[in-house]
Amino acid sequence: MAATTSKSPRVRHPLFARIYPRINAFAEAHGALEHRRELLADATGRIVEIGAGTGANFPHYPPGVEQVIAVEPEPRLRRLAEPAAADAPVPVEVRAGRAEQLPVEDGAADGVVASLVLCTIADVPRALAEAARVLRPGGRLYFYEHVRSQDPRFARKQRRVNLVWPLLGGGCSLTRQTERAITDAGFTIERARRFDFLINGRSSPSSPNVIGVARKAGNSSP
Numbered sequence: 001m002a003a004t005t006s007k008s009p010r011v012r013h014p015l016f017a018r019i020y021p022r023i024n025a026f027a028e029a030h031g032a033l034e035h036r037r038e039l040l041a042d043a044t045g046r047i048v049e050i051g052a053g054t055g056a057n058f059p060h061y062p063p064g065v066e067q068v069i070a071v072e073p074e075p076r077l078r079r080l081a082e083p084a085a086a087d088a089p090v091p092v093e094v095r096a097g098r099a100e101q102l103p104v105e106d107g108a109a110d111g112v113v114a115s116l117v118l119c120t121i122a123d124v125p126r127a128l129a130e131a132a133r134v135l136r137p138g139g140r141l142y143f144y145e146h147v148r149s150q151d152p153r154f155a156r157k158q159r160r161v162n163l164v165w166p167l168l169g170g171g172c173s174l175t176r177q178t179e180r181a182i183t184d185a186g187f188t189i190e191r192a193r194r195f196d197f198l199i200n201g202r203s204s205p206s207s208p209n210v211i212g213v214a215r216k217a218g219n220s221s222p
């Protein structure tokens with residue numbers, strides 16, 4: 001188990017934490033709810049969710065999930081996740097912690113869930129190394145993220161907007177190459193669906209999205 005040390009940078013985004021529930025409700029009303037269902041449809045066993053926020057994924061865990069350990073560093077969001085955990089269709093335990101130093105034992109998880117969080121985590125390689133540490137051999141990483149566009153013109157626009165975006169979005173970056181980071185961390189991507197998340201037919205700097213599953217090397221039983 002990774003210990004939390006006093007050197008761990010704290011994650012506190014009080015303003016973002018106040019507005020995120022409304023941003024999320026708007027996104028869910030325009031398609032993000034279906035994205036969450038797609039992300040979690042095949043999840044089974046013991047799951048660690050990193051940066052769980054308000055617990056927006058909790059209602060969508062399918063019956064094959066035995067337990068969710070939901071790790072969230074931001075105190076206000078974590079408080080909102082508690083009642084969502086109580087209402088979830090599967091057992092959910094909310095824990096304080098950062099993705100870079102997960103409060104979970106080695107090899108304890110069948111799956112790790114990352115949704116709209118690898119855009120924000122300060123040290124993505126370290127967080128993915130932690131995901132690999134807590135996964136059993138052959139365990140899966142389920143990811144739903146907005147990412148850097150594959151269209152160079154759009155990516156240039158994202159880079160420009162990204163000069164201010166993290167200040168408004170609790171540290172969120174528009175320019176992460178998340179699939180590359182996942183393969184660089186040693187995972188094999190089994191499937192990934194790229195799409196533009198349009199709201200009322202319009203794109204935004206965070207429209208390029210991906211939903212996918214990656215596997216940690218090792219025994220591939222269930």
Ligand SMILES: C[S@@+](CC[C@H](N)C(=O)[O-])C[C@H]1O[C@@H](n2cnc3c(N)ncnc32)[C@H](O)[C@@H]1O
Pocket residue numbers: 011020024050051052053054055056057071072073074077097098099100114115116117120121122123
């Ligand atoms: C855009 S919100 C997404 C929340 C949730 N995953 C969802 O799908 O609605 C980004 C989340 O990342 C969390 N976060 C930021 N830095 C983190 C870190 N180092 N480790 C884990 N979570 C982090 C924030 O507190 C916030 O809950």
